Amino acid sequence: MKEILLEEKVGILLREKGMRLTVAESCTGGLVGHRITNIPGSSDYYLGSVTAYAYEVKESILGVKHETLQQYGAVSKQTVLEMAAGVRKSLSGGFPLDKVIGVSISGIAGPGGGMPEKPVGTVWVGMSAGDGQWAWHFCWKGDRIKNKEDSAQAALQLVADYLEGHLPSEQWPGCPS
Secondary structure (H helix, E strand, O other): OOOOOHHHHHHHHHHHHOOEEEEEEOOOOOHHHHHHHOOOOHHHOEEEEEEOOOHHHHHHOOOOOHHHHHHHOOOOHHHHHHHHHHHHHHOOOOOOHHHEEEEEEEEOOOOOOOEOOEOOOEEEEEEEEOOEEEEEEEEOOOOHHHHHHHHHHHHHHHHHHHHHOOOOOOEOOOOOO
């Protein structure tokens, strides 16, 4: 029997719940959207995504506050929460907001860009839905491609977990507190 891909599982769950998905990607550069749209029929539940690499795009398209970026940086819980809420609102396409999930990813894929307090592999994933908002902190140890792949996988898994009714804690094992 063929193993079901995570992106297929997410699609099945979104259809079952009558939900739609929007995504705001920074360090993954569109990888989540790519994986979702590899599944035939994904237009039934996938509304779209924004690849918001620059601060200016995070602010102007996703509505992230300038103050948030200045105080916390792009790779932060605060920023991914604003990104997730912003993409959910801006790409809802007229669907009721309580039926739209916004997911966001921002991190330091590497090999450069790391700092002592935010080393390479530091990633935050945010989610905004009708019943709340959440953020998760990940600390990957791979190269640039592996960090991007791990981040996309984590984001898709979190959507599946949400739709199945069991979100994990915000702190990923192995990350400093």
